[in-house]
Amino acid sequence: MTATSSAASNQTRDRNALLILLVALWLYNGLYLVSWWLSSPQPAFGDFSGLWSFGKFAAQSGAGIYDPFALADYQQKLDPGLNGGGFPYPYPPTFLLALIPLGMMALPSAYVCWIATTFALYVLATLGREWRSLSGLALLAAPTTLINAITGQNGFLSAALLIGGLRLLASHPMTAGALLGLLAYKPQFVLLMPIVLLASRNWRAILSAIATTVIVAVITSAALDWSIWIEWIARFPSYQSLLQANQASLDHMMPTVIAGVHAIGAPIAIGYGLQALLSGAVVVLVWRAWRRGMTDQAIALVAIGSIVVTPYAMIYDMPMVAAGIAIHWKARVDAGEPIAALEIGLAIALSACLLAMIGHSVPFAAAILLVLLLSSVAGVFSRVGRSAPTLNVAPPATS
Numbered sequence: 001m002t003a004t005s006s007a008a009s010n011q012t013r014d015r016n017a018l019l020i021l022l023v024a025l026w027l028y029n030g031l032y033l034v035s036w037w038l039s040s041p042q043p044a045f046g047d048f049s050g051l052w053s054f055g056k057f058a059a060q061s062g063a064g065i066y067d068p069f070a071l072a073d074y075q076q077k078l079d080p081g082l083n084g085g086g087f088p089y090p091y092p093p094t095f096l097l098a099l100i101p102l103g104m105m106a107l108p109s110a111y112v113c114w115i116a117t118t119f120a121l122y123v124l125a126t127l128g129r130e131w132r133s134l135s136g137l138a139l140l141a142a143p144t145t146l147i148n149a150i151t152g153q154n155g156f157l158s159a160a161l162l163i164g165g166l167r168l169l170a171s172h173p174m175t176a177g178a179l180l181g182l183l184a185y186k187p188q189f190v191l192l193m194p195i196v197l198l199a200s201r202n203w204r205a206i207l208s209a210i211a212t213t214v215i216v217a218v219i220t221s222a223a224l225d226w227s228i229w230i231e232w233i234a235r236f237p238s239y240q241s242l243l244q245a246n247q248a249s250l251d252h253m254m255p256t257v258i259a260g261v262h263a264i265g266a267p268i269a270i271g272y273g274l275q276a277l278l279s280g281a282v283v284v285l286v287w288r289a290w291r292r293g294m295t296d297q298a299i300a301l302v303a304i305g306s307i308v309v310t311p312y313a314m315i316y317d318m319p320m321v322a323a324g325i326a327i328h329w330k331a332r333v334d335a336g337e338p339i340a341a342l343e344i345g346l347a348i349a350l351s352a353c354l355l356a357m358i359g360h361s362v363p364f365a366a367a368i369l370l371v372l373l374l375s376s377v378a379g380v381f382s383r384v385g386r387s388a389p390t391l392n393v394a395p396p397a398t399s
Contacts, residue, residue: 019134025141029149036150042081045111047316048152050087052110053078055103058096062225065089065096066235090239093220093228095185098157115149118156125164126323127330135330143351144318147358151316158186159320162306163327166299169202177208184213188310189317191279192286192302199290243312252357255318255366258311263363271311278371279309285378296331297377300324304374308367315354321370328377342381346373 043049053075058065065071072086102110123131123139130136139145148155165179180193197206221228243250251263257278261271282305289298303324307313325347329339350369356362375381 019137022134022137022141025143026137029141029143029146032146033149043079045107046150046152047087048111048114049079049107050075051099051114051152051154052102052107053087054089054096055099055101057103058224059100059103063228063231065093066228066231068235068238088239088242090236090243092185092187093224093232094182094216095154096224097216097220098185111152115152115156118154118160119145119149121160121164122156122319122323125160125167126326128167135326138326139322142319142322143355144315144322147354148316148319150358153314153316154186155316155319158183158189158317159303159323162189162320163299163303163323166196166294166302167327169196169200169205170294173202173205174208177202177205177210178212180205181209181212182216186317188312189306189320191309192282192306195283195286196290196302199287200294250314251363252359252361253314254312255307255315255354255357255370256311256313257364257367260364260367263361275309275311282309282374285374289378296327300328300377301374303327304370304377308370308374315357315366318354321350321373324377325373340376343373343376346376 045052053071054065056078057071057074061067061070066089068086068088071089075086076082076084102114105113123136126139127133127135144155161179161183165176165183168176168179177197180190180197183193184190193209197209217229225231247259247262251259257274258268258271261268261274282301286298286301286305289295289301292298301324303320307317307321325343329343332339346369350366350373353362353365353369357366
């Protein structure tokens with residue numbers, strides 16, 4: 001057997017092993033979803049019932065969406081099973097443009113439409129025409145997909161806007177800027193965007209992002225209530241106070257340094273200090289990567305780094321990390337380069353950690369794994385002379 005045929009045989013074996021693993025994960029996700037559905041979760045359809053109620057209420061009350069008491073009363077009428085609980089609306093008004101059409105549907109139909117549409121956008125932004133591939137199956141099998149489907153949250157949408165905007169920067173800067181401007185519906189995930197756009201000197205994308213933000217703000221005000229932005233700004237401090245008051249109940253769902261510090265009872269000043277230190281390091285890595293041009297590695301750094309630099313992120317926001325890893329690994333495989341075994345191990349450990357975080361507290365674990373994964377993608381470990389062993393994976397087949 002020649003060296004070439006031996007290498008091809010090893011690649012086929014590795015690819016088949018990876019395919020079996022992905023199918024097993026896909027089946028696990030499916031069984032988990034069925035068991036979750038049969039358990040009759042309350043509220044029905046998870047957090048999505050809150051998103052749905054926001055759309056229904058805003059269509060009737062406009063700026064009243066920022067009155068937490070009126071909103072809670074309305075949600076109780078929709079679902080008496082909330083037993084005095086409810087979902088406050090902390091988002092900027094722009095998100096309502098997506099939620100109001102959902103509020104016009106029945107809840108089950110709205111949930112299916114929301115998950116199916118945002119997941120399709122997520123896969124399209126990540127893989128484009130190559131969605132029918134091993135990489136597409138990997139995104140479907142990823143625990144981040146399971147978590148977002150269970151919660152009914154907006155992780156797919158955020159990832160689609162972030163990844164789609166970054167991938168279009170070189171070829172369609174105006175469209176890219178528009179997508180990144182729309183991402184401002186979750187302001188904590190645009191923290192790295194000025195670094196990316198300034199480092200790449202993409203002035204058209206900068207102008208497009210600003211223009212999109214302004215246009216959408218005007219449309220929202222005209223369609224709902226001209227005072228809605230003032231209401232959001234006025235109510236924002238109260239939402240911050242509410243978040244701090246309920247921090248303990250959220251720590252196990254947050255893969256952030258701040259949550260880890262709070263979970264172990266350490267002084268919050270330590271958390272802010274660590275957050276600032278890590279954020280500074282991420283900014284340097286992202287700046288250097290994007291100064292060299294738009295690459296799949298640079299996109300992956302932003303996708304992972306966007307979670308690292310924000311003090312507020314939930315496990316349902318992690319699809320952007322999965323997309324970044326998928327893009328980075330696919331680029332290496334397509335170039336005939338191996339994927340570092342260290343990165344594979346970190347990705348598996350992070351996936352297991354996120355599944356554990358659904359019901360248990362594992363302080364700092366996810367944050368540490370994210371920092372290590374970011375460092376590996378940036379090549380930090382190889383630069384200090386500790387190259388990790390590698391695993392060859394055959395390029396995914398496309399049709």
